[in-house]
């Protein structure tokens with residue numbers, strides 16, 4: 216039987232293979248090994264943490280502390296250091312534990328690294344991968360649950376990848392590390408434990424390409440990360456009502472794959488987007504505006520954006536569940552669309 | 559600064575016991591799956607919050623950390639409201655929207671636990687600015703960890719407080735670890751207090767397991783701040799008895815030498831011995847305080863468990879002030 220591993224293991228394997236392949240690749244971030252001064256851990260090829268989610272676990276034992284670097288809690292310090300190292304020839308993979316901590320280190324991403332190539336007349340490259348986590352559903356409340364991939368996606372010079380499963384996570388991460396650009400690789404913390412068939416070899420999944428995950432003829436639903444599963448559930452439900460849904464996993468949030476989305480709309484004539492981010496100035500609204508501009512003639516109805524509400528992420532479990540786009544919530548929008556289809 | 563008298567001693571022991579009992583309850587509730595998210599326990603470090611807050615009134619402000627239950631209790635937050643908050647109930651201090659990492663009660667001068675490491679440092683500086691601006695005699699106290707002292711906010715916040723001579727006291731809780739990374743690895747200086755030199759303010763390292771030592775050092779610094787003489791940095795040496803969060807295996811801990819010494823100490827018992835010796839409290843007092851605290855925490859649990867969860871509409875409330 217084909218090997219199934221978790222998204223966490225797939226990311227770990229990608230990091231290991233990238234480090235095997237290229238000596239300039241190294242990991243840097245808080246608690247990447249953990250227990251930075253505890254010697255027995257090194258001898259036993261073990262890590263105390265491997266990042267707080269355990270994703271980089273075991274790599275310190277194999278590659279040593281020079282290539283799996285623990286940092287102090289100093290996001291601006293280590294992000295800037297990574298940008299500087301990348302601009303001078305190394306290939307750092309930074310872990311920013313939660314994307315919510317971006318406030319401390321946005322400067323080095325927004326006004327330094329992302330602009331270097333352009334400002335320097337194409338003479339610089341910044342091969343930096345920033346691994347981070349996003350997403351609600353873990354009870355982590357307002358300062359640890361945001362979904363800010365759209366915010367990164369608004370920065371010219373930065374690519375943003377959001378995998379929905381272990382297979383794509385491995386291939387996209389290997390592509391990201393080989394890229395000569397800054398790539399934000401955003402992991403949904405609630406997907407890290409989900410399993411998928413993942414080949415053992417080194418393979419890449421192309422950045423900037425979306426995948427049609429389910430074919431359909433009545434409506435296209437574009438999803439980001441975990442929202443894929445909401446759309447697939449919905450598609451099952453709607454099939455019973457004889458509505459045929461095409462589901463696209465966007466995978467790269469910036470630059471996103473306009474061709475695949477437009478091709479699909481040509482077939483279905485309708486578009487809904489499910490995005491866990493807050494509802495304004497996000498990836499969903501970007502897609503809606505581009506499609507409104509470029510594919511208006513193929514549309515038979517309004518574009519629907521289904522997002523989180525315009526609030527921070529609440530703590531109480533019942534409120535957090537309401538916050539997340541889920542099948543019930545999406546059903547409301549779907550019903551409107553079905554009504555529309557019948558006319 | 560007043561010496562610890564009987565009334566103070568009672569207050570201090572009561573708060574220390576409340577923290578211990580509250581944290582023991584939180585540990586149990588978390589293990590039972592009743593608390594969503596993460597829980598970072600403070601028990602073992604209670605001498606710091608209580609020794610400092612013993613000097614504060616509701617007009618003074620504090621900022622806290624992700625390990626904030628102890629600071630909340632010492633600053634007078636309601637145990638029932640706190641327990642309801644960490645269980646995500648609508649009767650919680652933040653209506654169930656903040657949880658353990660964000661408990662706050664502005665009316666009590668508690669400006670919030672904080673999910674962002676170092677997030678409170680500049681906020682305390684801001685509260686200090688307010689006090690100076692309005693010519694009050696209030697102070698702002700910032701609690702922060704050894705890990706937080708490596709964030710840029712520490713350096714910027716202390717510099718600002720110093721150039722404007724703001725009434726702020728920076729209380730560093732050096733429990734030796736920031737998650738799995740030891741202070742000795744993460745910091746270029748052996749002590750955090752010596753960094754005060756760079757910001758031209760007094761700095762000292764004290765025994766953070768000894769509530770009396772904390773009380774005395776904090777008292778001096780707070781007096782200094784109230785008199786308009788500017789900020790102070792106090793590093794309290796302590797130990798993180800618990801994991802970084804509940805469930806952390808703590809494979810990175812050494813538990814030797816000084817670490818073991820600190821880990822083996824019990825601030826609450828030490829204070830009881832002190833209070834008995836100084837005749838500030840009787841054995842009976844100590845028993846009563848313990849009993850009272852147990853009851854109060856149980857009452858808080860009952861209150862929280864019997865409270866309802868937030869109404870769905872509340873998801874959309876309090877985004878903006880009306």
Ligand SMILES: Cc1ncc(C[n+]2csc(CCOP(=O)(O)OP(=O)(O)O)c2C)c(N)n1
Nearest residue numbers: 316625673674675703704705706735736737
């Ligand atoms: C800006 C930011 N970076 C990282 C984290 C993750 N994190 C939460 S607590 C913590 C350790 C903090 O250590 P310290 O300041 O020493 O406080 P302690 O936990 O020891 O009380 C870290 C890294 C965070 N919450 N915020």
